[in-house]
Amino acid sequence: MVGVPGWSKGCITCKRRKIKCDEGKPHCRRCSTASKTCEGYATDRIFVNQVGQFRYDEAEALASILRSETTSDLALREPLRLAYQGKTSNIAPIRCLSLEAFQVNICISFTTSRLFLLSSIFQPLLPARSWASDTIETDATSVIYYATCCLSIVFFARIHGLGDNILRDGAVFYGKALRRLNDNLHDPKFSRDPVNIAACHLLGMYEMSVFENGRGWVRHAGGIGRLLEMHGADFFCQEPAKGYFTVSRLPIIAEALLIRRGCFLDQEDWRTKPWTEAPQSKTSLDTILDLMACIPRLREESDALQSIHTHQAAVLAHEYRERLINFLTKLFIWRWHYEHDYPGMAFEVDASHATDASNKSSRCNTLYRTIFSFKQFNAGREPLLYNTALLMIFALATTWQLTDASAQALARIPPQESALSQRTNPLTLPHAYLGTEEVLEENCRSFSFFLQEPHAAAGAMALLLPLRMTYVYSKRKSQQVWLAQIMNGISRTCGFRIFEKLIDFKSFESNWWE
Numbered sequence: 001m002v003g004v005p006g007w008s009k010g011c012i013t014c015k016r017r018k019i020k021c022d023e024g025k026p027h028c029r030r031c032s033t034a035s036k037t038c039e040g041y042a043t044d045r046i047f048v049n050q051v052g053q054f055r056y057d058e059a060e061a062l063a064s065i066l067r068s069e070t071t072s073d074l075a076l077r078e079p080l081r082l083a084y085q086g087k088t089s090n091i092a093p094i095r096c097l098s099l100e101a102f103q104v105n106i107c108i109s110f111t112t113s114r115l116f117l118l119s120s121i122f123q124p125l126l127p128a129r130s131w132a133s134d135t136i137e138t139d140a141t142s143v144i145y146y147a148t149c150c151l152s153i154v155f156f157a158r159i160h161g162l163g164d165n166i167l168r169d170g171a172v173f174y175g176k177a178l179r180r181l182n183d184n185l186h187d188p189k190f191s192r193d194p195v196n197i198a199a200c201h202l203l204g205m206y207e208m209s210v211f212e213n214g215r216g217w218v219r220h221a222g223g224i225g226r227l228l229e230m231h232g233a234d235f236f237c238q239e240p241a242k243g244y245f246t247v248s249r250l251p252i253i254a255e256a257l258l259i260r261r262g263c264f265l266d267q268e269d270w271r272t273k274p275w276t277e278a279p280q281s282k283t284s285l286d287t288i289l290d291l292m293a294c295i296p297r298l299r300e301e302s303d304a305l306q307s308i309h310t311h312q313a314a315v316l317a318h319e320y321r322e323r324l325i326n327f328l329t330k331l332f333i334w335r336w337h338y339e340h341d342y343p344g345m346a347f348e349v350d351a352s353h354a355t356d357a358s359n360k361s362s363r364c365n366t367l368y369r370t371i372f373s374f375k376q377f378n379a380g381r382e383p384l385l386y387n388t389a390l391l392m393i394f395a396l397a398t399t400w401q402l403t404d405a406s407a408q409a410l411a412r413i414p415p416q417e418s419a420l421s422q423r424t425n426p427l428t429l430p431h432a433y434l435g436t437e438e439v440l441e442e443n444c445r446s447f448s449f450f451l452q453e454p455h456a457a458a459g460a461m462a463l464l465l466p467l468r469m470t471y472v473y474s475k476r477k478s479q480q481v482w483l484a485q486i487m488n489g490i491s492r493t494c495g496f497r498i499f500e501k502l503i504d505f506k507s508f509e510s511n512w513w514e
Contacts, residue, residue: 111152146177147202158495211497221255233273262297328409343424
C-alpha cells in the first residue's frame with residue numbers, strides 16, 4: 001500500500017510462497033503459470049464496531065431511540081475497536097447522533113409511504129398534488145402540516161409500539177391543527193381552500209388511530225360533508241379539489257350510514273358535476289360510490305315507513321319494495337360492467353401461502369382453503385364495496401319480506417347488459433338465488449389480499465366499512481370469531497385502534513360512540 005512501509009500489494013498466495021507477484025487482476029499470472037490457486041488480494045484496513053451493526057433503517061433507528069428513557073444520554077456502551085492485522089486498539093466511546101431533531105420528518109416519511117404515496121394503490125384516488133407534496137411545500141404553520149404531523153406521529157408510534165411521550169407530541173399537533181382549521185374556516189382568504197378538506201380527512205384518521213372514543217372520527221367525517229356542501233358540486237370539477245372530493249366520499253357515506261340519515265351525495269348534481277369537464281375520467285369505482293351514496297336514504301326511508309300505521313302503509317310499502325328492486329338491478333348492472341372492464345382481475349390462491357397483517361399473531365386463514373387475490377389494489381376494492389352494498393340491500397329486502405329480490409332484479413336487467421361479458425373472474429356474478437351467505441364468503445376470502453405488504457395499512461383503511469358490515473351480517477359463529485381475529489390483528493399491526501372497537505357494538509348504526 002502506498003505510503004505504508006512494508007506493505008505489499010501482491011496476492012496472498014505469492015506472499016505465502018515468498019515470491020514477487022505480478023499483481024494481475026482478478027488473478028495473478030504467476031499463480032496461473034504455476035497451477036496454483038490464486039487466493040486474491042488482502043483487503044484494506046477495516047474499522048469494526050463490535051457493539052453492533054449500524055442500522056440504516058431510519059424508521060427503526062428512531063423507534064429504538066424513542067423507546068429509550070433518556071434520548072440525551074444515549075452513548076455507545078463499549079469502545080469502538082480498530083482492527084488491523086489481527087491487533088485491536090480501543091478508541092474512546094462516542095455519543096450517538098440523536099434523531100430526535102428529525103422525528104417529525106421521519107414519521108411523515110414513514111406514514112406517507114405506508115398510506116398515501118403508493119402510486120399503484122392510491123392513484124387515481126389521490127389528486128395530482130398529493131397530500132405529501134402539499135405538506136412538503138407548505139410552511140410549518142399550515143393546517144395541512146399540523147394535521148399530517150399529528151397523524152404521522154401517532155401512526156408511527158402505534159406501528160412501533162412506542163409509549164405515551166410520542167403520543168403526547170401527536171396530541172399537541174392535533175390541537176394546533178384544530179385551531180388552525182377553525183381560523184381558516186373563519187378567514188375569507190382560506191375558507192375555500194381545498195386543503196381544509198384534506199386536513200379533516202387526516203384528523204379523522206388520527207382519531208381512528210388514537211380512538212379514545214368514537215365521537216372524533218364521526219365528527220370529522222361529518223365536517224368533511226359540511227365542507228363539501230358549503231363549496232357546492234361545481235367547485236370540484238378541477239384538481240386538486242376533485243381529488244380531495246373523491247377520497248372524501250366514502251367517509252361521508254359511512255357517517256350517513258352510522259346515523260341512519262340520507263346523504264347529499266345521492267343528489268344528481270353530486271353524481272355528475274364533478275366530472276362535467278372530463279366525463280371520461282369517471283371510473284367504475286366512482287360509479288359504485290354513487291350507488292352506495294343512495295343506501296343511507298333507503299335505510300332512513302325504511303325506518304320511517306315502519307312507523308306508519310295508516311291505510312296508506314300498504315301502498316307506501318309496495319312503492320318502497322319497487323325502489324329496492326330497482327336499486328338492486330342497478331347494482332347487478334354495475335357488476336356486469338365490472339366483469340367486462342376487468343377480465344381476469346381476480347384469481348384464487350392457496351390460503352396457506354398468504355401472510356398478512358391479520359395473521360401474524362393468529363391463525364386467521366384456516367377458515368378457507370383458498371382466498372382471492374387481485375392484480376390491482378383499487379380494482380380489488382370495487383367488488384368489496386359492491387358486496388358491502390349487496391349486504392345492506394339484502395338486509396332491507398329481508399325486512400320488507402322480499403324473499404326473491406335477486407330473481408326480480410335479474411328479470412329487469414336488459415339482455416344486452418347481462419350478455420355484456422362472460423365470466424372471467426372466480427368472483428360470483430349475479431344470479432337468481434344470490435343471497436347474503438354467498439356474499440359474506442366472497443368478502444371473507446378477499447380480505448387477506450388487502451392486508452399484505454406493502455399496502456397493509458392502506459388496505460386496512462379500505463376494509464373499515466366492508467369488514468364491519470361483514471361482521472354485522474355474519475350469522476356463523478366460526479366466521480364471526482375469524483373476523484374478530486382479523487380486526488384485532490389489524491389493530492395491533494396496522495396502527496388503527498378503531499378495528500379492535502368494531503367488535504364491541506352490536507350494529508354499525510348504533511350510538512356506540514356516546
